[in-house]
Amino acid sequence: MELKSRVPSAPVAEMWDRHKFEMKLVNPANKRKYTVIVVGTGLAGASAAASMSELGYQVKAFCFQDSPRRAHSIAAQGGINAAKNYPNDGDSVWRLFYDTVKGGDFRAREANVYRLAQVSVNIIDQCVAQGVPFAREYGGMLANRSFGGAQVSRTFYARGQTGQQLLLGAYQALEKEIARGGVTMFPRTEMLDLIVIDGRARGIVARDLVTGTVSSHLADAVVLGTGGYGNVFFLSTNAKGSNVTAAWRAHKRGAAFANPCFTQIHPTCIPVSGDHQSKLTLMSESLRNDGRVWVPKKAGDTRPPNQIPEAERDYYLERKYPSFGNLSPRDIASRAAKEVCDEGRGVGPGGRGVYLDFADAIKRLGADQIAERYGNLFEMYERITAENPYRVPMRIYPAVHYTMGGLWVDYNLMSTIPGLHVIGEANFSDHGANRLGASALMQGLADGYFVLPLTIGDYLGSNKLEPVTLDHPEVRATEAAVAGRTSTLLSIRGHRTVTSIHRELGKLMWEYCGMARTADGLRHALQEIPKLRDEFWHDVTVPGTGAELNQSLEHAGRVADFLELAELMCVDALHREESCGGHFRVEHQTADGEALRDDERFAYVAAWEYKGEGQAPVLHKEPLEFENVHLATRSYK
Amino acid sequence: MNLTLHVWRQPAAGAAGKFERYEARDVSPEMSFLEMLDVVNEGLIAAGQAPIAFDHDCREGICGMCGMMISGAAHGPMKMTTTCQLHMRSFKDGDELWLEPWRARAFTVVRDLVVDRSAFDRIIQAGGFVSVNTGSPQDANAIPIGKQEADEAMDAAACIGCGACVAACPNGSASLFTAAKISHLGLLPQGQPERYRRALRMVAQMDLEHFGGCTLFGECQEACPKGISIDFIARMNRDYLRAAATAREERAVGGTG
Structure with a gap:
C-alpha cells in the first residue's frame, strides 16, 4: 500500500485553483452515463448527493434511518465557521486556516485545511440561497458569535439548532433532486459491505432493514459519508444508530484507517x-x-x-x-x-x-x-x-463527542481503494488531533458541496471503467459473505444480549482508551478486547430472523465491527508515544501536567492497513510538513 | 417504581396486531421513557422473545425519529417534549400505560410502534425547497432579511418531521407539517419566486397521500414537541387561496436554440 496524498505542487493559497484547472473533466452529456453511490445522508452525504445529481450524475443514496433528514448532523448545536470577516475583526482565510491547523495540534494536512478555509465562505452563501434561516441582526445582516480556539467572531448560527437547519437545507436540495429523478433514495437500507472489482470500488451490498432482503448495487464510484465511530464507547453524544460498519467494511476491503485513536471528549x-x-x-x-x-x-x-x-x-x-x-x-x-x-x-x-x-x-x-x-x-x-x-x-x-480519525483520503478525498471516496467525519483529513468548535459542519458541507463533486470527475474522467453486472463472481462472493455473517449472528443463540456486550466494550474503551491513556492500560485493553469479541461470537443472542425488521440484528452487526475497531484504536494509541490534542498519553506530559507532543518522531498521519483476521495491522506513515503554520506548543496558561 | 405496559404488537405491515401486556419493574425516575423500554426489551430478549420495535436515533429531541402514542397522547403527557426526552419521573408507581404507533391513514405500521412516514418526504419533494443548485450564489449579506422575518422563519423551520401532529389530529391531517415548510420558505426573500407554486404543489401532494383536511381542532399545536403554531396553517391557507385564484398554466417556451 502506498499513500499518495496528491497534494498539488504550488503555494498553499494557489493549490485548489490550480488543481481545479488541472483535474480531468467529464463533459455534461457524459455525466449521466456515470452512476455514483453515496452512503449516508448527513451534511456531507446529502450535500454531495444533491450536488452531483445537479451536475448530471446518476446518484443512488442510502441511509439507515427512515428519512435522510434524520442523520446525526441534525443534532449539532453551536454553529458553523466561515472566514467571511463580516464583523471586521481581522478574520481571513489565512487566519481560519492557521487556527484550524494549530487547534488540531499540528496533526492535519495543511493543503486540505487551507482549501477548507477557502470554501468556507461559499458555504454560507450557498446555505442562505437555499433559505437556511441563520440568526440576523436588526439591520438584516447575518449575526456572528465567537467560539473556542479563535480570537475572532466567525461562527454563524441558527439558534441552538444550526446543524438541524443546515441539514434540512441539504436534505431539501436532495429531495429536489429525488423529485427530478437524478437521485434514487434508499432509506432504511444499511450498507454491509463494499464490492471491489479489479482493485476498484464498484458497489455495495446492502440490507433492506424492513424486509431483510440483501442486495447489491453497482456504480462507477462509491462515496462514504457515514460519520464517526464514537459509539465504540457505548456512551457518547452520537445518535444510537451511529456506527462504523460502512467504514470498517471498506477498511477490511483495503481502505487504510488513519489516526483511529484521535477522539474528542x-x-x-x-x-x-x-x-x-x-x-x-x-x-x-x-x-x-x-x-x-x-x-x-x-x-x-x-x-x-x-x-x-x-x-x-x-x-x-x-x-x-x-x-x-x-x-x-x-x-x-x-x-x-x-x-x-x-x-x-x-x-x-x-x-x-x-x-x-x-x-x-x-x-x-x-x-x-x-x-x-x-x-x-x-x-x-x-x-x-x-x-x-x-x-x-x-x-x-x-x-x-467526535472522532477526528477515519478512513485515510488523498487531496481528492479518495481512499486507498481507487473509486472509494470518503467525506465528512468519516474521513480523517482536516482536524488533526483535535477539532475546534463549529468546524465539523463546515467540513461536512465543504466536502459535499464544493470538493467532492469536482474531484470525483477527475477520477471518472481519467479512468476507463469496465462495465460490471450483478452476476460478477466478486459481487456474488461479497453478497455471500454478508449473508453468511448474518446467519452466523442469528444462529449463535447464546446468553448475552448485544447491548450488554456493547456496554462492556464501552467501559473498557472509556477506562483505557479514553481521556488519559497509559501503555499498561492499553496493553490490558488489547488483551481484554479479543476475549470479549470471542465471547460475542460464541455467546451472543440475537432474536428473530433475518427476513424482517430486526433491530437486534442491526445492532449486533454494528457491535461486531466496533469490537474489531476497538482493537485498532488501542494499537494506534499505544504506538503513538506522545500526547497531542485529544490523545493524552500519561507518560508524555510536561512537569505541570500538560500534553507533550513529539514532532521529531510523530509528525505523521498513522494509516493502518488491514492484513486479515488474526494478523497485526500494518502501519503506513504520511509525513506531515508544516510550511505555512510553524510548529509550536499550544499554551493556554 | 413498577408500571404495567400495554404495547401494540404487530409483526409486519398488513399483519394483524394486538395489545400485549408487559410489566416494567424497578423503573428509576431518572430513566428516559425509551431507556425504560430498553430495559423491558433486554428482559424480553433474555427470555427468548421478540423485543418491541420502536424508532429512535438521536435521543436528544431533534432528529424526529422517535414518537408513539402514550395513553392517547402523542409523545406522552409532557408538553413540548419528544418521547426520547420524556423521563419516567412524569409517571408514578402502579401506572398503566397504553403504547401505540402513530395512527393515520397516511402512516402505515411497519412493525409494532414503527410507522412509515415517507409521505412527509414526498410532500417536501413536491416543492419544499428553493430551486437553487450548488454554485456561486451572491454574497450571503447581499439581501438583508429583517430580524423579525428571520426569527419567524426559524420558528417554522424548527419542525422535526416526527409526525405527532398527524397522529394527534382527529382528521389525520398533515397541515401543520406542510404549513411549517411553506411558511419557513415563504417568509424569506429566497423563497419568493416559488412561493405560490410551492403552496399549490405541496398541498396537492398532501391530499394525494391521503392525509385528512384541517378543520382547526388545534390538537396538532398541542402535540407538537417544538411548539409550532397553527398560525402557520392560516398562512398556508392564504398562500394557497391566492395561488389557486391566480394560478396560470405553466408553459415552456422553447426553441431559443
Whole structure:
C-alpha cells in the first residue's frame, strides 16, 4: 500500500485553483452515463448527493434511518465557521486556516485545511440561497458569535439548532433532486459491505432493514459519508444508530484507517445517571462563557452546593489556566474534570461530575439576560435532570463527542481503494488531533458541496471503467459473505444480549482508551478486547430472523465491527508515544501536567492497513510538513 | 417504581396486531421513557422473545425519529417534549400505560410502534425547497432579511418531521407539517419566486397521500414537541387561496436554440 496524498505542487493559497484547472473533466452529456453511490445522508452525504445529481450524475443514496433528514448532523448545536470577516475583526482565510491547523495540534494536512478555509465562505452563501434561516441582526445582516480556539467572531448560527437547519437545507436540495429523478433514495437500507472489482470500488451490498432482503448495487464510484465511530464507547453524544460498519467494511476491503485513536471528549455533557443510561447529552460549549466550573476542595464533601462556602470551593480551571480560565479548550477542560473526580472531589451521584455554576453571572447580569442567552439549554437540562440551573449549579462531565480519525483520503478525498471516496467525519483529513468548535459542519458541507463533486470527475474522467453486472463472481462472493455473517449472528443463540456486550466494550474503551491513556492500560485493553469479541461470537443472542425488521440484528452487526475497531484504536494509541490534542498519553506530559507532543518522531498521519483476521495491522506513515503554520506548543496558561 | 405496559404488537405491515401486556419493574425516575423500554426489551430478549420495535436515533429531541402514542397522547403527557426526552419521573408507581404507533391513514405500521412516514418526504419533494443548485450564489449579506422575518422563519423551520401532529389530529391531517415548510420558505426573500407554486404543489401532494383536511381542532399545536403554531396553517391557507385564484398554466417556451 502506498499513500499518495496528491497534494498539488504550488503555494498553499494557489493549490485548489490550480488543481481545479488541472483535474480531468467529464463533459455534461457524459455525466449521466456515470452512476455514483453515496452512503449516508448527513451534511456531507446529502450535500454531495444533491450536488452531483445537479451536475448530471446518476446518484443512488442510502441511509439507515427512515428519512435522510434524520442523520446525526441534525443534532449539532453551536454553529458553523466561515472566514467571511463580516464583523471586521481581522478574520481571513489565512487566519481560519492557521487556527484550524494549530487547534488540531499540528496533526492535519495543511493543503486540505487551507482549501477548507477557502470554501468556507461559499458555504454560507450557498446555505442562505437555499433559505437556511441563520440568526440576523436588526439591520438584516447575518449575526456572528465567537467560539473556542479563535480570537475572532466567525461562527454563524441558527439558534441552538444550526446543524438541524443546515441539514434540512441539504436534505431539501436532495429531495429536489429525488423529485427530478437524478437521485434514487434508499432509506432504511444499511450498507454491509463494499464490492471491489479489479482493485476498484464498484458497489455495495446492502440490507433492506424492513424486509431483510440483501442486495447489491453497482456504480462507477462509491462515496462514504457515514460519520464517526464514537459509539465504540457505548456512551457518547452520537445518535444510537451511529456506527462504523460502512467504514470498517471498506477498511477490511483495503481502505487504510488513519489516526483511529484521535477522539474528542467534550467537557460539557450531562453526567451519567445510572446503569440504564443509553446515551449522553451535550450542553453547548457556549455555556462556559458565563458559567464557572468548580468542585469542593475537600474529597468526599457531600454537602449541597449552596452550603459549601466560597473558601472551600476550587475553581480549578481558573486556578490552573488563569488567562483562559473557564474557556480553556475542550481537551484540556475535559482532562482537568477527570483529574478532580479521580481525586474523589467529583459531585453528584457516583461522583463523576463537576459544577457549572451560573450564580455569579445571574448576580451580574440578571436572570433575564441569562435566560435570553441560554434559556433553551437550561430547559433541556431541567427536562433531563429535574434540577433548575437558575437555582442549583449544573452538573457536567466529559463525554465522547467526535472522532477526528477515519478512513485515510488523498487531496481528492479518495481512499486507498481507487473509486472509494470518503467525506465528512468519516474521513480523517482536516482536524488533526483535535477539532475546534463549529468546524465539523463546515467540513461536512465543504466536502459535499464544493470538493467532492469536482474531484470525483477527475477520477471518472481519467479512468476507463469496465462495465460490471450483478452476476460478477466478486459481487456474488461479497453478497455471500454478508449473508453468511448474518446467519452466523442469528444462529449463535447464546446468553448475552448485544447491548450488554456493547456496554462492556464501552467501559473498557472509556477506562483505557479514553481521556488519559497509559501503555499498561492499553496493553490490558488489547488483551481484554479479543476475549470479549470471542465471547460475542460464541455467546451472543440475537432474536428473530433475518427476513424482517430486526433491530437486534442491526445492532449486533454494528457491535461486531466496533469490537474489531476497538482493537485498532488501542494499537494506534499505544504506538503513538506522545500526547497531542485529544490523545493524552500519561507518560508524555510536561512537569505541570500538560500534553507533550513529539514532532521529531510523530509528525505523521498513522494509516493502518488491514492484513486479515488474526494478523497485526500494518502501519503506513504520511509525513506531515508544516510550511505555512510553524510548529509550536499550544499554551493556554 | 413498577408500571404495567400495554404495547401494540404487530409483526409486519398488513399483519394483524394486538395489545400485549408487559410489566416494567424497578423503573428509576431518572430513566428516559425509551431507556425504560430498553430495559423491558433486554428482559424480553433474555427470555427468548421478540423485543418491541420502536424508532429512535438521536435521543436528544431533534432528529424526529422517535414518537408513539402514550395513553392517547402523542409523545406522552409532557408538553413540548419528544418521547426520547420524556423521563419516567412524569409517571408514578402502579401506572398503566397504553403504547401505540402513530395512527393515520397516511402512516402505515411497519412493525409494532414503527410507522412509515415517507409521505412527509414526498410532500417536501413536491416543492419544499428553493430551486437553487450548488454554485456561486451572491454574497450571503447581499439581501438583508429583517430580524423579525428571520426569527419567524426559524420558528417554522424548527419542525422535526416526527409526525405527532398527524397522529394527534382527529382528521389525520398533515397541515401543520406542510404549513411549517411553506411558511419557513415563504417568509424569506429566497423563497419568493416559488412561493405560490410551492403552496399549490405541496398541498396537492398532501391530499394525494391521503392525509385528512384541517378543520382547526388545534390538537396538532398541542402535540407538537417544538411548539409550532397553527398560525402557520392560516398562512398556508392564504398562500394557497391566492395561488389557486391566480394560478396560470405553466408553459415552456422553447426553441431559443
